[in-house]
Amino acid sequence: MKRTLLLWGGGGVLLLLFTVCVCAMIGSVQIPLLQVPAIVLHQIPWLQDVFPKTWPNSYEQILLKVRIPRVVVGLLVGACLSLSGAAFQGILRNPLADPYTLGVSSGASVGAAFIIYFGLQYSIVGQWSVPLVAFVTGILTLWLVIRLAQEDGKIPTERLILSGVVMQAFLGAFVSLLISLSDKTINEIMFWLMGSLSMRGWSYAGVLSPYLIIGFVIVMGYSRSLNIMALGERQAAHLGMNVERTKMIVLMTATLMTAAAVSVSGVIGFVGLIVPHLIRLLVGPDYRIIVPLSALGGGIYMVIADTLARSVLAPTEIPLGVVTAFIGAPFFAYLLHRNKKTRRSRS
Amino acid sequence: MIRVEQIRKHYDDQIVLQEIDFQVEHGLCLGIIGPNGSGKSTLLHLISGVEPITSGDIFIRNEPIRQYTRKELSQQLAVLQQEGLPPLGYTVREVLEMGRFPFQNWMGKDRMDASELIEGIAEQLHLSTLLDRKLDELSGGQRQRVALGKVMVQQPEILLLDEPTTYLDIRYQLQFMDYVRKWQRECGLTIIAVLHDLNLAAQYCDQLLVLHEGKQVAIGTPNDIIEQERVTQVFGTEPIIIKHPVNGAPQILLQPQEQGIE
Numbered sequence: 001m002k003r004t005l006l007l008w009g010g011g012g013v014l015l016l017l018f019t020v021c022v023c024a025m026i027g028s029v030q031i032p033l034l035q036v037p038a039i040v041l042h043q044i045p046w047l048q049d050v051f052p053k054t055w056p057n058s059y060e061q062i063l064l065k066v067r068i069p070r071v072v073v074g075l076l077v078g079a080c081l082s083l084s085g086a087a088f089q090g091i092l093r094n095p096l097a098d099p100y101t102l103g104v105s106s107g108a109s110v111g112a113a114f115i116i117y118f119g120l121q122y123s124i125v126g127q128w129s130v131p132l133v134a135f136v137t138g139i140l141t142l143w144l145v146i147r148l149a150q151e152d153g154k155i156p157t158e159r160l161i162l163s164g165v166v167m168q169a170f171l172g173a174f175v176s177l178l179i180s181l182s183d184k185t186i187n188e189i190m191f192w193l194m195g196s197l198s199m200r201g202w203s204y205a206g207v208l209s210p211y212l213i214i215g216f217v218i219v220m221g222y223s224r225s226l227n228i229m230a231l232g233e234r235q236a237a238h239l240g241m242n243v244e245r246t247k248m249i250v251l252m253t254a255t256l257m258t259a260a261a262v263s264v265s266g267v268i269g270f271v272g273l274i275v276p277h278l279i280r281l282l283v284g285p286d287y288r289i290i291v292p293l294s295a296l297g298g299g300i301y302m303v304i305a306d307t308l309a310r311s312v313l314a315p316t317e318i319p320l321g322v323v324t325a326f327i328g329a330p331f332f333a334y335l336l337h338r339n340k341k342t343r344r345s346r347s
Numbered sequence: 348m349i350r351v352e353q354i355r356k357h358y359d360d361q362i363v364l365q366e367i368d369f370q371v372e373h374g375l376c377l378g379i380i381g382p383n384g385s386g387k388s389t390l391l392h393l394i395s396g397v398e399p400i401t402s403g404d405i406f407i408r409n410e411p412i413r414q415y416t417r418k419e420l421s422q423q424l425a426v427l428q429q430e431g432l433p434p435l436g437y438t439v440r441e442v443l444e445m446g447r448f449p450f451q452n453w454m455g456k457d458r459m460d461a462s463e464l465i466e467g468i469a470e471q472l473h474l475s476t477l478l479d480r481k482l483d484e485l486s487g488g489q490r491q492r493v494a495l496g497k498v499m500v501q502q503p504e505i506l507l508l509d510e511p512t513t514y515l516d517i518r519y520q521l522q523f524m525d526y527v528r529k530w531q532r533e534c535g536l537t538i539i540a541v542l543h544d545l546n547l548a549a550q551y552c553d554q555l556l557v558l559h560e561g562k563q564v565a566i567g568t569p570n571d572i573i574e575q576e577r578v579t580q581v582f583g584t585e586p587i588i589i590k591h592p593v594n595g596a597p598q599i600l601l602q603p604q605e606q607g608i609e
Contacts, residue, residue: 230437
């Protein structure tokens with residue numbers, strides 16, 4: 001177990017660093033690949049002499065003020081989404097579960113659409129109006145879904161999923177109504193719904209990172225519980241797990257992470273569903289490995305998708321949700337196919 | 348030792364179990380028998396603590412089980428269900444390690460180094476060569492052996508079995524029960540087993556408890572319990588009962604009605 005984790009984790013971190021450098025290099029102004037890490041390391045006081053300044057000031061400005069913060073926010077959003085995707089799939093024991101299963105994204109969308117529709121997006125707390133309202137309505141939705149699913153103090157998984165689906169349908173209709181009522185603001189609501197990382201500076205990274213760090217620690221702490229959960233809820237209880245409490249804590253944690261990510265970036269689909277599956281196909285069913293690698297993989301995946309989103313049709317930006325699905329689905333299909341083949345050759 | 352005192356169980360206003368009262372001495376095996384719907388599995392769920400008791404109490408080491416936390420209870424008591432383990436991608440070793448869950452802290456650190464224990468148990472159950480195979484590559488019989496291994500790793504004082512041999516063929520049924528009996532004798536394990544096969548129950552249990560429509564009808568040794576009149580009354584069928592030629596346990600021969608069902 002530890003060897004697998006070190007091997008894949010080490011490889012993942014290297015891939016992450018490489019991806020960050022390449023993605024920060026690409027843009028309207030190309031920065032030479034090797035200068036990217038040099039510029040970043042130059043900022044650390046005692047490394048200034050090791051990496052002497054050989055680049056124009058503009059490079060430094062572009063990298064540190066625009067590209068790197070965007071890449072970091074992408075990493076955080078991707079990590080949050082796929083980490084909570086892994087948690088949802090584990091705790092609900094449902095391969096179709098993703099961070100949005102319980103309606104958090106729909107709730108957040110209603111809040112955001114409402115604010116945008118009435119043109120209030122810079123009024124309450126400046127640029128934070130949409131994120132704040134989206135976060136609050138997302139959490140409220142989860143609370144409603146749980147209330148709806150509860151039965152004698154327990155939350156049966158099937159009821160929970162059904163409640164989430166019903167809530168998504170209802171709130172989705174509400175968002176559609178707001179979109180159809182507004183003619184001039186249509187693009188802004190739609191664009192928020194499809195997700196984007198443009199204009200997200202360091203402050204957004206600052207807001208997101210505590211959610212990711214605390215969420216990661218909690219989900220990691222419950223990774224063995226997720227393994228046991230795979231045997232079924234009753235067997236998990238027989239092994240000494242407090243099933244209802246574990247469900248509640250993991251669902252809450254995953255939801256908070258999701259709500260934070262969605263309120264910053266809009267609803268980016270597919271990452272939370274596909275990355276954990278991808279990791280599972282690569283490393284097997286052990287959540288002690290799936291959880292950390294999902295966070296890593298989600299971050300990498302999101303940064304690559306965002307770079308494609310902003311560079312393929314530059315200067316037009318493609319909605320991020322479109323890109324994540326476009327590159328994710330075929331790759332996943334390939335992995336599924338390869339997995340089927342190795343299974344056959346084994347038996 | 349485990350003591351069950353006057354327990355009742357209601358679901359809404361339907362009574363599923365009432366007036367259940369018995370105790371099992373340390374190191375003995377109690378079999379619970381009775382027709383479908385007599386409340387056998389419910390009784391096991393109450394003892395294992397996954398379902399709340401409506402009234403009455405169950406005591407383990409003279410402590411009522413509601414005083415135990417879920418984790419403490421699992422350190423004393425293990426459960427093996429009839430469906431065993433689902434065919435997942437975990438290796439046999441990983442599943443056996445799961446048996447240590449009640450003894451691990453939140454960091455996953457065990458009270459003791461369990462690797463030796465796990466390998467010893469794997470050897471006893473002839474699973475050593477399968478340790479790195481995945482669960483979904485094993486046969487049903489092998490998987491049930493892994494399930495047994497997992498509860499052995501839990502090192503409980505009390506083992507609850509819920510029709511553990513249902514999906515096994517006769518060879519594996521006997522093999523499974525022999526492994527359990529060997530473990531019982533070596534470790535002084537107390538067992539409560541729901542068994543639907545009366546012949547198996549009569550062979551392996553020290554005592555039998557008969558449930559009928561949620562009530563305790565009788566408790567005693569297999570020789571006292573398996574008798575013509577009682578089996579006819581409880582199960583609604585007229586069997587032929589003979590003594591096992593080798594060990595003398597009462598065995599039931601099934602007899603179809605000649606003229607079929609009227």
